[in-house]
Amino acid sequence: xxxxxxxxxxxxxxxxxxxxxxxxxxxxxxxxxxxxxxxxxxxxxxxxxxxxxxxxxxxxxxxxxxxxxxxxxxxxxxxxxxxxxxxxxxxxxxxxxxxxxxxxxxxxxxxxxxxxxxxxxxxxxxxxxxxxxxxxxxxxxxxxxxxxxxxxxx
Amino acid sequence: xxxxxxxxxxxxxxxxxxxxxxxxxxxxxxxxxxxxxxxxxxxxxxxxxxxxxxxxxxxxxxxxxxxxxxxxxxxxxxxxxxxxxxxxxxxxxxxxxxxxxxxxxxxxxxxxxxxxxxxxxxxxxxxxxxxxxxxxxxxxxxxxxxxxxxxxxxxxxxxxxxxxxxxxxxxxxxxxxxxxxxxxxxxxxxxxxxxxxxxxxxxxxxxxxxxxxxxxxxxxxxxxxxxxxxxxxxxxxxxxxxxxxxxxxxxxxxxxxxxxxxxxxxxxxxxxxxxxxxxxxxxxxxxxxxxxxxxxxxxxxxxxxxxxxxxxxxxxxxxxxxxxxxxxxxxxxxxxxxxxxxxxxxxxxxxxxxxxxxxxxxxxxxxxxxxxxxxxxxxxxxxxxxxxxxxxxxxxxxxxxxxxxxxxxxxxxxxxxxxxxxxxxxx
Ligand SMILES: Cc1cc2nc3c(=O)[nH]c(=O)nc-3n(C[C@H](O)[C@H](O)[C@H](O)COP(=O)(O)O)c2cc1C
Ligand code: SF4
Numbered sequence: 001x002x003x004x005x006x007x008x009x010x011x012x013x014x015x016x017x018x019x020x021x022x023x024x025x026x027x028x029x030x031x032x033x034x035x036x037x038x039x040x041x042x043x044x045x046x047x048x049x050x051x052x053x054x055x056x057x058x059x060x061x062x063x064x065x066x067x068x069x070x071x072x073x074x075x076x077x078x079x080x081x082x083x084x085x086x087x088x089x090x091x092x093x094x095x096x097x098x099x100x101x102x103x104x105x106x107x108x109x110x111x112x113x114x115x116x117x118x119x120x121x122x123x124x125x126x127x128x129x130x131x132x133x134x135x136x137x138x139x140x141x142x143x144x145x146x147x148x149x150x151x152x153x154x
Numbered sequence: 155x156x157x158x159x160x161x162x163x164x165x166x167x168x169x170x171x172x173x174x175x176x177x178x179x180x181x182x183x184x185x186x187x188x189x190x191x192x193x194x195x196x197x198x199x200x201x202x203x204x205x206x207x208x209x210x211x212x213x214x215x216x217x218x219x220x221x222x223x224x225x226x227x228x229x230x231x232x233x234x235x236x237x238x239x240x241x242x243x244x245x246x247x248x249x250x251x252x253x254x255x256x257x258x259x260x261x262x263x264x265x266x267x268x269x270x271x272x273x274x275x276x277x278x279x280x281x282x283x284x285x286x287x288x289x290x291x292x293x294x295x296x297x298x299x300x301x302x303x304x305x306x307x308x309x310x311x312x313x314x315x316x317x318x319x320x321x322x323x324x325x326x327x328x329x330x331x332x333x334x335x336x337x338x339x340x341x342x343x344x345x346x347x348x349x350x351x352x353x354x355x356x357x358x359x360x361x362x363x364x365x366x367x368x369x370x371x372x373x374x375x376x377x378x379x380x381x382x383x384x385x386x387x388x389x390x391x392x393x394x395x396x397x398x399x400x401x402x403x404x405x406x407x408x409x410x411x412x413x414x415x416x417x418x419x420x421x422x423x424x425x426x427x428x429x430x431x432x433x434x435x436x437x438x439x440x441x442x443x444x445x446x447x448x449x450x451x452x453x454x455x456x457x458x459x460x461x462x463x464x465x466x467x468x469x470x471x472x473x474x475x476x477x478x479x480x481x482x483x484x485x486x487x488x489x490x491x492x493x494x495x496x497x498x499x500x501x502x503x504x505x506x507x508x509x510x511x512x513x514x515x516x517x518x519x520x521x522x523x524x525x526x527x528x529x530x531x532x533x534x535x536x537x538x539x540x541x542x543x544x545x546x547x548x549x550x551x552x553x554x555x556x557x558x559x560x561x562x563x564x565x566x567x568x569x570x571x572x573x574x575x576x577x578x579x580x581x
Contacts, residue, residue, distance in 0.1 A: 016276075016317040017337075018357060024339030026320050029281050050339070059341050063499075066281050066323030078282075082243045083442060083489045084400035084475055120325060120493055121243040121442075122282055125400030125473070126407045135284050 001045050006034060010049065020050040024060050028067050037068040065119075073108040073115035075153050077101075078132040081118040084125035089142065093129045094118070096143040100150070114150070155415060155423035158386075160394040161370050162410040165254040171289050173296040176257035182302055184377040185264040189310035196226075198269040198376065205375045205383035206392040210247075211237055211328070211365030212441060212471045213546075214391075214459060221362060223352035224270045230359040234267045234275040235337065238366045239321055239328035241280060243442035243493060244473025247396035247408050248366035252279065252286030255370075256293035260316065262369035264302065265376055267314050270362050274315045278333055281320045291318050325497035329545045330363040331355075332499065343501045344545035367396055387412030388458035395472055397457070402429045402478035413458040421452070421476065432478040436562070440470025442490050443550025445557035466557075483562040484569055487555055488516040494551035504539040505548035511535060512555065519566055525574040529566055532559055 002010070010030060014023040027046055028038060035042050038061050047054040061067045068076075079085075079094050101109050101116055108115040124130040127139035131146065133153055141149070169175045176182070188198070203218025224232060236259070240248040251259055259277075267275045277294075279287050294316050297303050305313045319337055321327040327336045331345035334356050355361025371393065375383045386392050394412045397420065404426030411420065417439065421427065428434050434449045439457075445467040447455060455465045462469050477486060495509035515532055518524045536552040543549070559566060572578055 016319065021339040022319075022337055022357075025281075025322050025336060026318075029320060029322060052339075056340075060339065063341050064322035064324050066321075081489070082493055083438075083486060084244055086489050087401055087477065087481055087486070119282075119323070120496060121241055121245075123240045123246040123249050123280070125244050125246050125475070126398060128400065128406075132282060135282060137282070137284065 001042070002031070002034065006030075014050070021052050021056070023050060024052075024057070025064070025067075028057070028061065032068060036074070037070065037072050039071075043069075071108075074113050075134050076115045076117060076132075077150075078117050078119035078122070080120070080122045080124070080128070080130045082121040082125075084121075085128040085130055088128035090129040093131065093141055093143060093146060097146060100147065114153075155419040156411065157424060158394045158410050158412050160374055160386075160410065161251065161255075161258070161367065161396055162408070164258070165250060170254050171256055171293065173257055173293065173300060176255075176261075181257055181373075182261050182264075184373050185261050185268075185302070186308060188265060188268060188376065189307055189312055192310070193268075195269045195271060198265070201380045202269070202372065202375060204380040206380075206390075207368065207371055207375060207383060208391060208393070208459070209365055210367035210371075210395065210472070211330075212242060212443070214469060217364065217368055217371075220352060220364075221266075221270050223350065224360045224362060225353060226271075228360050231274065231357075232270055232272040233356045233359055233361040234263065234270060234272045235330075235333060235356060235361055235363045236263060236275065236277040236366055236369055237328060237330065237333060237363055238277060238279040238283070238286070239325075239333060240283075240366070241325040241328050241497075242471045242473055243490065244398060244400055244438065244475040245441050245471040246398050246400070247472065249283060249286055250396065250408050251366050251370050252283060252290055256290045257297070258373060259290070259366060259370050260293055260297055260302075262372035263316055264314060265372045266362070266364065266369055267316075268312060270360075272362070273313050274317070276337055276356070277316065277318050278327075278337060279318065279320050280327075281322050287318065287320065294318060324499075325493075326499045326545070326547060329547065332545070333363060334361065343499050344547075346544055388414035388456070388461070391459040391469075397472045397474060399425050399474045399476065401476035402432065402481070403427065403476050404429055411457075414461070415457055417447075417455050417457055417474070418453050420457070420474075425476075428476070428478050430478075432480060434476070435479045435481055436477045436483065436486075436558075438473075438475040438477075438554060440468045441473035442475065442493065443546075443553055444468045444470045445553045446561055448561055468553075483558055483565045484516065484520055487558045488513065488520055490554055491516055491551065494547065498547060502543040502548065505543045505551075508535050508539040508548070509551055512551075519569050522569055522571060524566070524570045526567065526570055526576045526579070528570075529559055529563065532556075 208214045332342040336342035351361045540552045
């Protein structure tokens with residue numbers, strides 16, 4: 001399913017632990033980067049790679065917000081909704097993006113380009129409001145900055 | 155207000171993340187000296203104990219004391235886990251260390267591992283730290299290449315493997331036993347304690363979990379000595395900490411200062427005062443899980459464990475959230491309660507069910523449909539949650555909640571229709 005290079009990389013990650021299952025989260029994150037989201041086939045592949053049952057992979061995937069067990073758009077946008085961002089322009093940023101992308105929380109644009117999600121505190125409270133585009137952090141994001149960032153994301 | 159620069163000394167240097175620069179500044183000398191002299195690990199633990207260092211992750215427990223709980227005679231391998239989950243609202247200091255001076259952390263990892271007798275260390279970072287992960291991963295590789303980690307380090311006979319691993323966006327993974335389950339690849343539900351991780355932690359082996367900033371203090375303490383550290387700041391809670399200021403100040407950011415300063419001085423001095431010349435309404439001083447302070451309390455409080463305790467709050471993770479007069483406190487606490495309701499792992503009924511109920515009650519008040527008895531209902535719920543759960547997430551939800559409802563009762567009442575006030579209901 002994956003290139004030889006990626007498998008080598010995953011094997012290195014697996015080798016960091018006394019048993020394979022402990023590589024679960026970093027391996028899932030890495031294959032998600034490759035595939036966009038963790039469909040059944042990918043989860044089954046990971047289960048075999050880590051010598052565990054598929055259900056054990058599913059239990060983990062279904063727990064973590066940053067592991068996607070459902071399809072997402074080509075790019076995932078996370079906007080921080082927690083207090084420091086919220087009181088420093090986060091609310092406005094969120095409203096702006098909902099309007100601009102024409103979707104609500106967890107919605108994906110009709111063209112499949114963007115999924116809009118709310119994130120809890122991203123540990124960047126001093127440069128609020130903060131958003132992630134495909135896990136890249138952007139700080140002090142006003143509505144106009146957000147427009148530019150989205151345009152530059154193809 | 156005097157700022158200090160122990161942990162942040164190299165943050166703004168060019169190439170601060172590089173091994174070369176770190177070594178030019180004397181980096182890794184302490185670690186190599188300890189290995190060369192085959193220092194007694196028990197003596198290093200004592201050094202950390204007498205330094206007075208307290209954990210920077212939130213609970214403020216004595217680091218040396220914690221290390222001393224690792225059983226010396228256990229035949230099992232021992233582990234060090236560095237907690238870089240940093241998800242407590244208002245906290246953004248560990249990220250600075252990861253992105254700006256990763257070798258300072260890695261030298262601390264080397265020293266701490268040696269002291270507790272670990273030959274494997276895991277650095278656990280939240281996956282949203284894309285830059286931090288890349289920077290630390292590269293630093294680990296460089297340290298291996300320079301023979302600072304690996305087998306028989308510099309001929310000392312000491313082996314140490316240092317690995318990076320990660321979470322995937324769940325606040326609960328910062329709780330130390332949840333973190334262990336997260337690393338083990340199972341659902342990260344916090345564990346019942348005892349057994350404490352020092353006795354039975356990762357892979358059922360003795361494990362020390364310490365915060366990124368805690369571990370970054372270790373090279374300085376071993377290099378300069380316990381007495382040096384014990385004299386920094388407040389005598390009962392010494393040290394130099396990274397304070398994260400966010401919200402309504404002119405200059406938010408991370409400021410390093412020795413404990414014992416006046417919070418008001420930090421706000422008025424380095425932070426440039428309240429944004430736009432507005433008036434202060436409230437400060438949540440130790441990450442979102444601490445009790446709120448009113449302006450007159452802010453004016454008095456000193457930032458050290460005894461000082462903040464005297465005001466009924468805690469230093470927590472040093473995330474100082476400043477709210478000005480334009481803030482609606484009902485709105486603010488609702489925002490936080492949504493956070494806890496979302497982040498509850500669902501293991502304990504009071505936390506799983508209670509936190510969303512509180513959200514619903516607050517939403518009702520916010521909509522103007524609340525009743526005065528709702529305020530008592532909130533307190534009653536909180537008293538049935540606090541202290542009755544596996545981990546402290548639930549307590550951390552109750553502390554800001556109850557303190558805000560109590561200290562800002564008038565703001566809640568103002569949103570409650572006259573007909574739903576007590577006088578009206580009982581009349
Ligand atoms: C819900 C919850 C979240 C926590 N999150 C973190 C965190 O993100 N980082 C951290 O270092 N400690 C966190 N802690 C505290 C840890 O459980 C633990 O006390 C700490 O990592 C120990 O390190 P220290 O002694 O160096 O502070 C959290 C605790 C709780 C209850
Ligand atoms: S208190 Fe909440 S977060 Fe902690 S273990 Fe119980 S349900 Fe999970």
